[in-house]
Amino acid sequence: MTIPTFLVERWIGKYEWTIPYDLAETGVFPLKVEELYAMDPALPERIAACQLDYGVNPGRTELRAAIAEMYPGKSAADVLITHGAIEANWLLMHALVNPGDRVVCTWPVYQQLWQIAAYLGADIRKWDFRHDADFINIRKLLEKPTKLLIINSPNNPTGVAFTREQLQTLVELGEKSGAWIICDEVYRGIAYDDNTVPPPLTALQGTRTITSMSLSKVFGLPGLRTGWIVAPPEVREACLRFRDYVSISPPKISDLLAEVAIRNRNKVLERNRRLLLRNHRLLTEWAATHRAFIKLETPQAGTTAFPKYLATVDSETLGRRLVEEKGVLIVPGFCFETENNFRIGYGCATEFLQAGLERIAEFLQAVL
Numbered sequence: 631m632t633i634p635t636f637l638v639e640r641w642i643g644k645y646e647w648t649i650p651y652d653l654a655e656t657g658v659f660p661l662k663v664e665e666l667y668a669m670d671p672a673l674p675e676r677i678a679a680c681q682l683d684y685g686v687n688p689g690r691t692e693l694r695a696a697i698a699e700m701y702p703g704k705s706a707a708d709v710l711i712t713h714g715a716i717e718a719n720w721l722l723m724h725a726l727v728n729p730g731d732r733v734v735c736t737w738p739v740y741q742q743l744w745q746i747a748a749y750l751g752a753d754i755r756k757w758d759f760r761h762d763a764d765f766i767n768i769r770k771l772l773e774k775p776t777k778l779l780i781i782n783s784p785n786n787p788t789g790v791a792f793t794r795e796q797l798q799t800l801v802e803l804g805e806k807s808g809a810w811i812i813c814d815e816v817y818r819g820i821a822y823d824d825n826t827v828p829p830p831l832t833a834l835q836g837t838r839t840i841t842s843m844s845l846s847k848v849f850g851l852p853g854l855r856t857g858w859i860v861a862p863p864e865v866r867e868a869c870l871r872f873r874d875y876v877s878i879s880p881p882k883i884s885d886l887l888a889e890v891a892i893r894n895r896n897k898v899l900e901r902n903r904r905l906l907l908r909n910h911r912l913l914t915e916w917a918a919t920h921r922a923f924i925k926l927e928t929p930q931a932g933t934t935a936f937p938k939y940l941a942t943v944d945s946e947t948l949g950r951r952l953v954e955e956k957g958v959l960i961v962p963g964f965c966f967e968t969e970n971n972f973r974i975g976y977g978c979a980t981e982f983l984q985a986g987l988e989r990i991a992e993f994l995q996a997v998l
């Protein structure tokens with residue numbers, strides 16, 4: 631049995647280590663270990679003294695307690711540490727999906743979120759939320775008994791974020807159809823306009839709500855590979871059963887660094903918010919300047935945008951030619967099963983974003 635190619639990962643993997651202007655990356659410009667050391671003077675010594683045996687299976691209690699503080703009404707016991715959100719999602723799908731189950735997923739979206747369920751034999755229904763502002767289609771999709779409703783908010787690639795009220799409606803609709811509701815919240819934590827960040831899914835009214843999250847995106851710490859699941863006990867236990875076959879336990883050094891990042895989350899998020907706000911402004915101004923061939927729905931949160939472009943090249947050719955002729959890496963729409971779009975990650979250093987955006991505009995103007 632094989633699984634279809636993870637298009638975004640393969641596309642980025644082909645170019646990312648050699649490209650001058652990488653606008654495909656979706657995290658915020660990453661922190662260095664020394665920046666975390668500066669937040670906790672005792673940390674270097676703790677790292678030096680860390681004995682490199684296996685970590686605690688569900689993650690150290692201190693780390694889980696620090697994470698639980700971000701989830702109203704939750705405690706360390708409600709949290710399971712994973713290797714990034716990618717493992718969190720992998721475990722959740724394996725724990726919850728059986729062949730023939732109906733699974734509804736927001737779309738367009740990070741391929742992993744529906745592909746694993748499809749691989750496990752689920753009947754996948756993609757919900758194009760961009761054309762369903764009144765939630766008419768999602769109501770129809772959830773009229774039939776459903777095993778899992780998968781939400782990604784803020785969304786990769788569009789940067790659309792559901793409001794608290796929309797999330798609550800989705801939970802109610804999902805629960806009525808018998809579904810577990812997973813919200814992949816890796817882009818949650820920083821929002822534009824008035825910086826209103828909707829609550830995590832598990833803070834809403836509901837009994838079948840699950841969050842997957844990590845330090846990779848708005849925290850700017852993907853190298854730690856620290857993620858987590860907040861879920862009811864039966865789901866966490868089912869995940870741990872699979873985890874015993876996959877990765878055993880979280881890495882001990884990451885566990886220590888992650889705890890410091892989370893305890894200092896206001897500082898970390900403020901650093902990243904400043905960068906993202908600057909870059910978000912740059913991106914929207916660029917789109918407005920080039921509206922003759924770029925149409926951008928302004929991202930509400932997160933680190934990614936999904937502009938439409940007007941040109942006669944297909945998205946794969948656009949992506950390849952931008953690499954070869956302009957030294958810029960974006961993610962072509964085909965990696966999200968769409969055309970005439972591309973994804974930009976704008977969490978990088980501002981000067982790189984600016985240079986990359988200028989090169990994209992030059993290219994599109996020339997091929998128009």
Ligand SMILES: Cc1ncc(COP(=O)(O)O)c(C=O)c1O
Binds near residue numbers: 713717786816846856
């Ligand atoms: C929506 C979404 N979920 C999960 C992941 C995986 O993140 P992590 O680095 O935490 O494994 C990504 C990475 O791009 C993502 O976009």
